[in-house]
Amino acid sequence: MELQGHAVAEMPGRVPLREQNRRRTRRVLLDAALEVFDEKGFGGATVEAIAARAGASKVTLYSYFPAGRDDLFRTLYEEINEEVLDRATIEHREASGLVGQVLALTRPLLDIGARPLIGRFYSNSDPTMEPALAPVRGHASRAVVRLLTDDITEARAAGTMASEVDPGVLAELLVGATRAALRQVAQEPNLSQDLLAGVAALVRGLLRAA
Incomplete structure (x- = not known):
């Protein structure tokens, strides 16, 4: 996290906020994939459907999972x-x-x-x-x-x-x-x-x- 261009000091052992957000987004995408799979099967679990369920863009999904x-x-x-x-x-x-x-x-x-x-x-x-x-x-x-x-x-x-x-x-x-x-x-x-x-x-x- 940054304020006015200056990095905020991180407490030892604490996960940086940016990394927390990355992990959270990754988890949301995985959970969305599981939900769409359960409802529509593998054939219906498209990148578009998973991204929409996660409230994310396809670009975001591919940035975390390059092979979709x-x-x-x-x-x-x-x-x-x-x-x-x-x-x-x-x-x-x-x-x-x-x-x-x-x-x-x-x-x-x-x-x-x-x-x-x-x-x-x-x-x-x-x-x-x-x-x-x-x-x-x-x-x-x-x-x-x-x-x-x-x-x-x-x-x-x-x-x-x-x-x-x-x-x-x-x-x-x-x-x-x-x-x-x-x-x-x-x-x-x-x-x-x-x-x-x-x-x-x-x-x-x-x-x-x-």
Whole structure:
């Protein structure tokens, strides 16, 4: 911020007003993209529609997101990826036993998926979005597969699971089940606990199969 051509001194650790405004505008554009997507789908989520919803010009939108709506939706998707992974990593670190570990990785996904707009966007499988989301699609899932592969390998080493199926294959199948649960909870948020119970039952079945 400037007054009479003189810069105002910034307090240590304080975000400058100009940067606050930039972050706010960026957030408004992202939220507008999510709202327009929910109402009109990817095909209807044009730059013009998003800018109008945000109360901004197309020039402003492109100044924040040079690739237009592709940038917007990649950013939204990666934000969700990062929140899922941050929360899941913390919960997983504190979990014990394969059932607890799988639930620790699943619960944040379903909690976030149950949010209005967010879940429907994150669980969306519209093929026309793939070119936009390809760079970030699967980021969280791959990280979870790696964690589960280690968990299953440890369970086998400890003798609690005797399955000869490759741990990576089992991890991929479990992540597939959690993605299916995400699609359900995005449409019916009240199913969250039932879906978690279903995932737990799947894992207990694997352990009993040993």
